[in-house]
Amino acid sequence: MRAVIFDIDDTLYPYDVCDKKGMNELYAAFLEYKEMSRSEFDLLVSQAKKAVKLRTGNTAASHNRMLYVQAMCELRGIFSPEKCIRLYNSYWDAFLDNMRLYDGAIELLEKLKTMGVAIGFCTDLTVHIQMRKLVKLGISHIPNAVVTSEECGFEKPDKSMFITMLEKLHASPSEAIMVGDSIEKDMEGAANCGIYPVLFGKKSDKYEYAENFEALYKILEGICR
Numbered sequence: 001m002r003a004v005i006f007d008i009d010d011t012l013y014p015y016d017v018c019d020k021k022g023m024n025e026l027y028a029a030f031l032e033y034k035e036m037s038r039s040e041f042d043l044l045v046s047q048a049k050k051a052v053k054l055r056t057g058n059t060a061a062s063h064n065r066m067l068y069v070q071a072m073c074e075l076r077g078i079f080s081p082e083k084c085i086r087l088y089n090s091y092w093d094a095f096l097d098n099m100r101l102y103d104g105a106i107e108l109l110e111k112l113k114t115m116g117v118a119i120g121f122c123t124d125l126t127v128h129i130q131m132r133k134l135v136k137l138g139i140s141h142i143p144n145a146v147v148t149s150e151e152c153g154f155e156k157p158d159k160s161m162f163i164t165m166l167e168k169l170h171a172s173p174s175e176a177i178m179v180g181d182s183i184e185k186d187m188e189g190a191a192n193c194g195i196y197p198v199l200f201g202k203k204s205d206k207y208e209y210a211e212n213f214e215a216l217y218k219i220l221e222g223i224c225r
């Protein structure tokens with residue numbers, strides 16, 4: 001096996017705890033511009049997301065939090081570029097500060113590298129944020145390649161994501177494994193391209209799975225040796 005491709009969110013680290021911290025900081029920052037209850041704020045966030053997703057569709061921009069905070073400010077009549085940047089940073093600074101790799105992740109990634117396996121990170125969202133996450137997680141030295149949906153114009157499970165990654169890693173589909181937590185995006189997307197999928201973090205009747213990095217290590221060790 002020449003290459004292992006990893007999803008990032010909820011595969012290398014738990015997303016929800018970081019998102020929660022980010023949203024708390026965003027709320028605190030928003031209160032400085034506009035008084036509102038947390039439930040009003042949560043409603044505003046969902047209205048803003050809906051408005052953004054309506055325009056951007058199935059693209060990386062549909063997750064761009066600068067567009068979310070812009071729409072939030074516009075909906076409340078308090079828009080300014082400076083506020084948008086402040087709000088955006090309040091979310092991402094808190095999010096990034098609370099990121100922790102899953103136990104055993106760094107050991108596995110470094111082991112694969114010493115075995116000469118090429119490593120790719122294939123992820124929906126914008127490239128700037130995903131690069132910052134990799135640096136913050138302390139794994140900047142790991143990937144041979146990163147592919148984002150911003151780069152491809154489509155999100156997983158679109159084939160372009162996987163094909164672009166294989167090109168960057170100089171690997172054929174049969175030489176690669178995809179590890180991810182989403183059945184639809186990661187498992188079906190990889191399988192449709194002929195890449196062997198391994199589900200992370202949950203059980204499955206259909207796909208080989210690993211509930212943690214220890215179990216994943218055993219699977220990959222057997223295949224990559």
Ligand SMILES: [Mg+2]
Nearest residue numbers: 007009010181
């Ligand atoms: Mg994921």
